[in-house]
Amino acid sequence: MKTDDRQPHLLFTPGPLSTSTGVKEAMLTDYGSREPTFINLVSEIRSELLEIAGVSYAAGFEVIPMQGSGTFGIESVIGSVVPRNGKLLVIVNGAYGRRMVQIAECLGIDVDLLEFPETENPDETLIENRLAGDDSITHVAVVHCETTTGILNPLNSISELVARHGKSLIVDAMSSFGGIAIDLGKTKIDFLISSSNKCLEGVPGFAFAIARRSQLEESRGSARSVSLDLVAQFDALEKTGQFRFTPPTHVFAAFRRALIELREEGGIPARNRRYRENLDTLVEGMRELGFNCLLPAELRSPVITTFIEPDGFDFEALYENLAAKQFIIYPGKLSETPSFRIGTIGKINSGDISRLLAAIGEFTGRAATAHHEPTGLVR
Helix, strand or coil, X not given: CCCCCCCCCEECCXXXXXXXXXXXXXXXXXXXXXXXXXXXXXXXXXXXXXXXXXXCCCCCEEEEEEECCHHHHHHHHHHHHCCCCCEEEEEECXXXXXXXXXXXXXXXXXXXXXXXXXXXXXXXXXXHHXXXXXXXXXXXXXXXXXXXXXXXXXXXXXXXXXXXXXXXXXXXXXXXXXXXXXXXXXXXXXXXXXXXXXXXXCCCCEEEEEEEHHHHHHCCCCCCCCCCCHHHHHHHHHHHCCCCCCCCXXXXXXXXXXXXXXXXXXXXXXXXXXXHHHHHHHHHHHHHCCCCECCCHHHECCCEEEEECCCCCCHHHHHHHHHXXXXXXXXXXXXXXXXXXXXXXXXXXXXXXXXXXXXXXXXXXXXXXXXXXXXXXXX
């Protein structure tokens, strides 16, 4: 599945994403990690992320950026906040829930899971029963948008349920934060993890945890790693404004520009509208081309959509055909059903989706007509 990456192309994936010219250009400036300009840049990013989440330092929340991919952030939180004598319950309906179980097992954390079909939301009655029946559980983890299928899990009701049982909640919001509203002031989440290269439309290089300060302080002494010690990272940033180990300075510069562009677009409501329009255009056009969605409309997120492969369909040929035209899509990630996925986030709009549909139509020999004119975005 190789393509000529020297040419500009559009990513219809759940991340990394297509980014704006402004975000790319922000990486042309070199920063020293200990210079005041960069320290102030990181401080501004931390404050703005709290504002996006609907909370503040005064309200008892902190932002801790962590070098590496989103999974580094997930492992940092799980490995730092679950106490030595604690137990983690992971609610699983896809590959990324299973990854959290794998992380906990590798770190020697007592972990249990409640696994549900990949095409269904978790059964809250079963969660309730598990929490009521096991007092040893201290923390619960769940994925908000499970990009295995694109399903959006009911975060508000799960958070209420977990809080009612007095447990701490860890949320993988990797593929939702910044594109779907999550108000931590109203939702009972203790640790939310996301990254620079998803709906906030930066480039890959760091993850971040938005943490309830009281829960963060309670976790002191629980870390099972040096480089991924969330509390030690927090302490260093609070004391000096600096990272313990070399940060990806260019990525932070690009991310600051991405946050400016989020404000200019109109914040999360406007970005969500664009993503929803992308989704609607995609689903309608793919239906005309003979492709069915795996999930019903009420379970789909505007992040990525899974399409069922028709009998005899050759995804590899489609991928190579689209890649030659600089359109990059994703293979399926389901355990059983042959499928493929198309993302609708990043610096793309319905015009870009229309161009993709036209290319798929050429490949299949059919034409999609129900879509917007392919205007594209200024990049």
